[in-house]
Amino acid sequence: MTEGPARLVMGPFNRVEGDLEVTLEIAEGRVAAARINAPLFRGFERMLEGRDPRDALTITPRICGICSISQSAAAARALADAMGLAPEPQGALVAALIHAVENVADHLTHFHLFFMPDFTRPVYDTRPWHGRMVDRFTAATGSALTRAVAARAELFHILGMMAGKWPHTLAIQPGGVTKAPTARDRARILATLRSFRRYLEEVLFGAPVEAFADLASLAALERWATGDVALFLEAAADLDLAHLGRGSGRYLSFGAYPLPEGPVFAAGLWDGSRRSVDPAAIREDLSHAWMLGEARHPSQGETRPDEDMAAPAYSWCKAPRLDGRTVETGALARQIVDGHPLALALAAEGGVRARVAARLLEIARTQLVMETLATGIRPEAAFMARGTLPRDGAGMGLVEAARGALGHWLTIERGRIARYQIIAPTTWNFSPRDAAGVPGPVEAALEGAPVQPGETTPVSVQHIVRSFDPCMVCTVH
Amino acid sequence: MSLLCAEGPTAVEALSDAGISLLWHPALSRETGAEALALLQAVEAGEIPLDILCVEGAIARGPRGTGRYQMLSGTGRSLMDWTQALAAKAQHVVAVGTCAAYGGVTAAGGNPSDACGLQYDGALPGGLLPAAFRGRAGLPVINIAGCPTHPGWVTETLMLLAGGALAAGDLDGLQRPRFYADNLVHHGCPKNEFYEYKASARELSDLGCMMENLGCIGTQAVGDCNIRPWNGEGSCTRGGYPCINCTAPEFEDPRHAFTETPKLAGIPVGLPTDMPKAWFMALASLSKAATPDRIGRNAVADRIVVPPTLRTKK
Numbered sequence: 001m002t003e004g005p006a007r008l009v010m011g012p013f014n015r016v017e018g019d020l021e022v023t024l025e026i027a028e029g030r031v032a033a034a035r036i037n038a039p040l041f042r043g044f045e046r047m048l049e050g051r052d053p054r055d056a057l058t059i060t061p062r063i064c065g066i067c068s069i070s071q072s073a074a075a076a077r078a079l080a081d082a083m084g085l086a087p088e089p090q091g092a093l094v095a096a097l098i099h100a101v102e103n104v105a106d107h108l109t110h111f112h113l114f115f116m117p118d119f120t121r122p123v124y125d126t127r128p129w130h131g132r133m134v135d136r137f138t139a140a141t142g143s144a145l146t147r148a149v150a151a152r153a154e155l156f157h158i159l160g161m162m163a164g165k166w167p168h169t170l171a172i173q174p175g176g177v178t179k180a181p182t183a184r185d186r187a188r189i190l191a192t193l194r195s196f197r198r199y200l201e202e203v204l205f206g207a208p209v210e211a212f213a214d215l216a217s218l219a220a221l222e223r224w225a226t227g228d229v230a231l232f233l234e235a236a237a238d239l240d241l242a243h244l245g246r247g248s249g250r251y252l253s254f255g256a257y258p259l260p261e262g263p264v265f266a267a268g269l270w271d272g273s274r275r276s277v278d279p280a281a282i283r284e285d286l287s288h289a290w291m292l293g294e295a296r297h298p299s300q301g302e303t304r305p306d307e308d309m310a311a312p313a314y315s316w317c318k319a320p321r322l323d324g325r326t327v328e329t330g331a332l333a334r335q336i337v338d339g340h341p342l343a344l345a346l347a348a349e350g351g352v353r354a355r356v357a358a359r360l361l362e363i364a365r366t367q368l369v370m371e372t373l374a375t376g377i378r379p380e381a382a383f384m385a386r387g388t389l390p391r392d393g394a395g396m397g398l399v400e401a402a403r404g405a406l407g408h409w410l411t412i413e414r415g416r417i418a419r420y421q422i423i424a425p426t427t428w429n430f431s432p433r434d435a436a437g438v439p440g441p442v443e444a445a446l447e448g449a450p451v452q453p454g455e456t457t458p459v460s461v462q463h464i465v466r467s468f469d470p471c472m473v474c475t476v477h
Numbered sequence: 478m479s480l481l482c483a484e485g486p487t488a489v490e491a492l493s494d495a496g497i498s499l500l501w502h503p504a505l506s507r508e509t510g511a512e513a514l515a516l517l518q519a520v521e522a523g524e525i526p527l528d529i530l531c532v533e534g535a536i537a538r539g540p541r542g543t544g545r546y547q548m549l550s551g552t553g554r555s556l557m558d559w560t561q562a563l564a565a566k567a568q569h570v571v572a573v574g575t576c577a578a579y580g581g582v583t584a585a586g587g588n589p590s591d592a593c594g595l596q597y598d599g600a601l602p603g604g605l606l607p608a609a610f611r612g613r614a615g616l617p618v619i620n621i622a623g624c625p626t627h628p629g630w631v632t633e634t635l636m637l638l639a640g641g642a643l644a645a646g647d648l649d650g651l652q653r654p655r656f657y658a659d660n661l662v663h664h665g666c667p668k669n670e671f672y673e674y675k676a677s678a679r680e681l682s683d684l685g686c687m688m689e690n691l692g693c694i695g696t697q698a699v700g701d702c703n704i705r706p707w708n709g710e711g712s713c714t715r716g717g718y719p720c721i722n723c724t725a726p727e728f729e730d731p732r733h734a735f736t737e738t739p740k741l742a743g744i745p746v747g748l749p750t751d752m753p754k755a756w757f758m759a760l761a762s763l764s765k766a767a768t769p770d771r772i773g774r775n776a777v778a779d780r781i782v783v784p785p786t787l788r789t790k791k
Contacts, residue, residue: 011549015506017478019548040546043589047585048586052737109478154709164713165708166708170718178682179717180779456510
C-alpha cells in the first residue's frame with residue numbers, strides 16, 4: 001500500500017457511490033497535498049451520439065443507480081429547452097415531487113450507510129459516545145441503519161406509484177410526467193409522507209421536523225439534543241469536525257425543483273453574498289484528466305479518452321471551473337444559496353460538520369416541500385404537454401441532484417444527437433487540478449488534515465471525503 | 478442501490494436470516510482502504526472461503542485490452558483482473574444486473590470502454606469468463622439480469638443458492654433464474670384489456686396499450702414485473718411508459734428510439750412471444766374492429782373517461 005512514509009494511496013475507498021482513489025502526500029503529520037482519481041471511464045456521452053434525442057431519457061439515468069432521477073430530470077429539461085417546451089405546471093409539480101423523494105432518500109442513505117459508520121471504528125473506542133455509535137451505526141447492521149433503510153423503502157412507494165419504479169424511470173418527460181395521479185393516488189402519497197414524517201420525528205430528529213427546519217444559528221444547532229442527529233452533533237463537537245475539511249467558501253446551486261413560479265430552492269452563486277450564475281462562464285479543463293482536447297464550454301465540449309493515460313493527468317474526471325474558479329456544490333451550497341439562516345451560519349464554517357448538518361437541514365426542509373407539493377396535486381389537471389423536437393437545435397438542462405449542480409448540454413443535428421455533455425455534482429467537487437495547478441474542491445479541503453502515526457487509511461481523510469458524499473459513477477460517466 | 482428497496486424484511490436482514498454473511502460490500506461495509514484490500518487478498522489466497530461472488534456492473538476491457546478504464550482503486554489492478562481472480566475461488570458467481578450479465582447499457586453505442594458481461598458479450602456466450610466457466614459448485618454464472626434488477630430477484634436468488642435450491646435446470650437459456658424469467662412482463666400488465674383489443678396509446682401518458690406505437694415489448698420481454706410490484710405497487714407499464722426489455726442482452730441498442738415502435742408498412746415489427754404471425758394478424762384486425770367504445774376512448778386519454786357499464790339483473 002504505502003510507498004514510504006510520505007505518500008499514501010487510499011483504496012478501495014468504499015461507502016461512497018462508485019470507485020474512488022485518493023493519493024496523499026504527507027508531511028509533519030498532515031496532508032500536504034491530495035490527488036483524487038476517478039478510476040472508471042465508461043463514455044456515456046459518446047454512447048449518445050447518433051441516437052434519437054429522446055433516448056437520452058433512457059440512457060442517462062442508467063449512468064447511476066443512486067441519482068438516476070436527477071439524470072432523468074436534467075435530460076428532460078435539456079430536451080424541453082431544445083423543443084422550446086414548458087411542461088404542464090402540474091406535470092412539473094409531480095416531477096419535482098418524484099425528484100425530491102430521490103434526493104431526500106440519498107441524504108438518508110448517505111448519513112446512515114456511508115458517513116456515520118466511521119464513528120464506530122476502534123480508533124474512537126475511548127470516546128464517551130462510541131458505545132452508542134456501535135449500537136446505532138455499525139456498518140450494514142446498526143439499528144439506526146435498519147430503520148432508515150426500511151423508511152426509505154417505504155418512502156419509495158411514491159416512486160412505485162408515480163414513476164413506475166426506482167431507479168431508471170421514464171416517467172419524467174420534457175412536457176411533464178407519463179402518469180396522471182388520481183385523487184386516490186394523491187391520498188396515498190400523503191399517507192406515505194405522513195409515515196415518513198413519523199420516522200423522521202421519532203428516530204432521526206426526535207422532534208418535529210419544523211423544529212429542525214427552523215434552526216437559525218449555530219448555537220441553536222449545538223443545543224439540539226434529540227434523535228440520532230444529537231449523536232452526530234456530540235461526536236462532531238468532540239472531534240471538532242466543524243474545523244475539519246474546510247472548503248473554498250464559494251458555493252454553487254442551479255436551483256432545485258423548477259416550478260412555473262421558479263425553483264423551490266433558489267439558484268445562485270454564493271461567495272459572501274449571493275449572485276446569479278452565468279452558465280456561459282463554465283469551462284471544463286482537461287489538463288489533468290486523461291482526456292484529449294482543449295478546455296471548452298460543455299455546449300462545445302468533447303469526450304475523447306487518452307488511451308495512454310499520460311501524465312500529468314491522474315483521473316478520468318474533467319475539471320469544471322466557473323469563471324476560472326473552483327466551486328463547491330451540494331446540500332450545503334443549495335441551502336446557503338437559498339438563504340436559510342442556519343446554512344448561512346454554516347457557510348463560514350464550511351467543513352465536515354457544516355456539510356452533514358446542511359444535509360440534515362435539507363432532509364427536514366424537503367419533507368415540508370414534499371408535503372406541500374403532494375397537497376398541491378390537482379388530479380383534474382393535465383400532466384403532460386406535447387411538443388416536437390427540432391431537426392437541428394440545442395438545449396441545456398440544469399437541475400440539483402442530491403449532491404449538487406447537475407447539467408446536461410445537448411446538440412441535435414439532422415434529428416440525431418450530435419453532442420451530449422454532462423457535468424455532474426461530483427465532477428465539480430472531486431475534480432482534479434486545472435491548468436493553473438489549482439486543486440479541485442475536495443483536494444483543497446484535504447490539505448492540512450491530520451494523519452496519525454501508523455495510519456494507512458487516515459480517518460480524518462475519510463470523514464472529509466465522505467462529508468462531500470461523492471457519486472463517483474456520475475463523476476466521469 | 479435498488480437492492481436496498483427490498484421490503485419485508487430489508488435486504489441485509491433477509492440475507493442474514495438466510496445464513497448469508499456479507500464478507501465485503503462497497504457501499505455497506507466498514508472496511509475501507511488497507512482493511513478492504515487485506516480482505517480481498519485473503520480471499521484470493523484461499524485463506525477466506527468465498528461462497529458467492531456478486532458482481533455489479535459491466536467489466537471494462539479497454540483501452541486495448543488492458544482493463545485500465547476500470548481500476549480497483551488502491552490496488553493497481555483492474556476490475557477485469559480482480560474479477561477473474563476471485564471468480565476462480567467462488568462456489569457461485571452471480572452477475573447482478575444486465576451490465577454484469579451481458580454488458581448492458583455500459584456497452585451501448587460504440588461501447589467506448591469495450592465492456593462485456595461476466596459470461597456473455599452481449600448475446601454471445603463468453604464474456605470476461607469463457608462460456609465453459611463453472612463456479613466451484615458447478616453452475617455457470619447466474620445472471621440476475623434487469624436494469625434495474627428487482628430487489629426480490631437478488632435476495633431470492635441468493636436465498637435459493639444458500640439453501641442449495643438452485644440447480645442448472647433452474648436457469649433459462651441466458652442463465653437467468655427461471656423463477657422470474659419464465660414470466661413475461663405482459664403477464665399481469667394492467668393494460669391487458671387494451672392489448673386484447675389493440676386499443677393503442679398514441680402518446681406517452683395515454684392509458685392504452687403501448688405495443689403498437691410506443692415501443693413496448695412487454696409481450697416479448699422476460700420478467701415478473703407486473704406480477705410482483707416494484708416499490709410498493711409500480712412497474713414500467715403501470716408508470717405509463719413502455720417495457721424496453723431490460724432483462725435481455727443488447728436491449729441497450731434496439732436500433733430504433735426506445736419509445737417508438739418500428740413498423741413495416743404500418744405494421745409493428747416484432748410479435749408477441751410464441752404467437753404465430755398469421756394468427757396474430759388475423760386476431761389483431763378482428764379485435765381492433767371489435768373494440769368497445771369504452772376501451773377505445775380510454776386508450777387515448779390520460780385517465781379513465783368511460784367507466785365500465787354496470788351489470789344489471791335481468
